[in-house]
Amino acid sequence: MSEDAALRLDEQLCFKLYAASRAVIRGYRPMLESLGLTYPQYLAMLVLWEWRDAPPAHPTVKALGERLALDSGTLTPLLKRLEHLGLVQRQRGRPDEREVHLALTEAGAALRDRVGPLRDALMCRAGLERGGLGALREQLDGLLAQLTGSG
Amino acid sequence: MSEDAALRLDEQLCFKLYAASRAVIRGYRPMLESLGLTYPQYLAMLVLWEWRDAPPAHPTVKALGERLALDSGTLTPLLKRLEHLGLVQRQRGRPDEREVHLALTEAGAALRDRVGPLRDALMCRAGLERGGLGALREQLDGLLAQLTGSG
DNA sequence: GTGAATTGAGTTGTGTGCAATTCAATAGCG
DNA sequence: CGCTATTGAATTGCACACAACTCAATTCAC
Structure with a gap:
């Protein structure tokens, strides 16, 4: 070329x-x-919903940041907005007071039930629900591994 | 599922x-x-470099916006920064004074020669230079067509 | 134990993205 | 021709991303 x-x-x-x-x-x-969510806020909620079923040892800002590949400079204001919306609680860790632990409020947990139907509609519209999208996911996985591993 | x-x-x-x-x-x-470029600035330069060889009828902010799927709210300040860097010239169109025509400066055109080697190094590091990435590109094409066509 | 290094959040500053709005210039229509 | 609708940039406001920095809490080395 x-x-x-x-x-x-x-x-x-x-x-x-x-x-x-x-x-x-x-x-x-x-x-x-x-x-009432932005896209990064939605991703953060997805992680917190996952953690409701299988929470990690420390559901902290750091853990969320590792999951989403976002740093505190992005997450701190984002989480404050989610807290202000009444979806998330932020609490200083004990005994380690550097950490901030994250938890869903009742409203935050309940919001999950409203996502499924909407998401299905979108996936359908985007033609993503079946077929070759698994391959795309796998290639993106490979690309991410390359970039985060060797980069 | x-x-x-x-x-x-x-x-x-x-x-x-x-x-x-x-x-x-x-x-x-x-x-x-x-x-000295950000990533969106680099994409804008890529388009302007392409246009050096085959310029469209009106190399305007609008045309660039259609190419990059970005609107004037993003492009106007970005292009002002490129102008301030001495890489791009912005000029009100004639006869249609609503348009702003874009042109590379000499420095802007010359910058292209410095990109190739650097890009090769990156592609190599990311393992992107050959192999199955063509398939990924094609799938992204399909995804984009789905989303912009029916969405 | 105590001082140095590290760590986890938060803050600041710059540059996007993008919706909504504004505004001037042009196009369209009778 | 005059009047309205449309168009292309620019502006405004909000929410990311992310580098660089600060600061307090903790850990490590000795």
Whole structure:
């Protein structure tokens, strides 16, 4: 492949990823608006809902940050907004007071039941519910492993 | 698939896309820092470099926005930064003074020569240069078509 | 035990994304 | 021609991302 061709935008996997990611987020927006959440807030809630069933030893900001690959600079204000919405409780850890432990409120736990139907509608609209999407997931897994492992 | 499983974060294609996209951008960062560009600025430059060879009828903010799926709210300040860096010229269109036409400066055009080697290094590090990534690209194409077509 | 290094959140500053709005310029229509 | 609708940028406001930094709490080395 020539140098010029290699630099063409359409050839750039990076741009496709970036564009596809933003397109998916745009697709989620109407559904999330009806829940009063932004997309990163929704991802944080997904993790907290998972943790309701199998909580880690320390459900802290750090643990959430590792799960989402986001740092405290992003998560602290985001979690304060979720707290302000009455969905999440933040509490200083004991005995380690550096940690902030996260827990769902009743409203936060209840919100999960409203997500399923909306998500199905979106997946259906995006044509994602069946077929070759498993392969895409696996390739993204591989890409992530490459980038976080060797990068 | 059960409802709970469907909501598991790992199953969410949306999260994988989001995480992979950010990981790729993180990977590009050191290379782009040496060029003095952010990632969206780099994408804009890619388009302008392409247009140097085959410019559209109107290389305007609108045309760039359609190429990158970004609106003027994002592009106007971004392009002002590129102008301030001396890489891009912005000029009100004639005869239509609503349009803003974009052109590379000499420095902006010259910057392209510094990208190739750096990009190769990154692609290599990410294991992206050959092999099964074409399939990933195609699947992202399909996903984008689904989301922008029917969404 | 005590001082140095580390760790977990939080803060600050810059640069996106994107909805909503504004505004001037142009196009469309009778 | 005059009037309205549309269009292209720009602006505003909010919420991320993320680097760099601060600070208090804890851990480690000796």
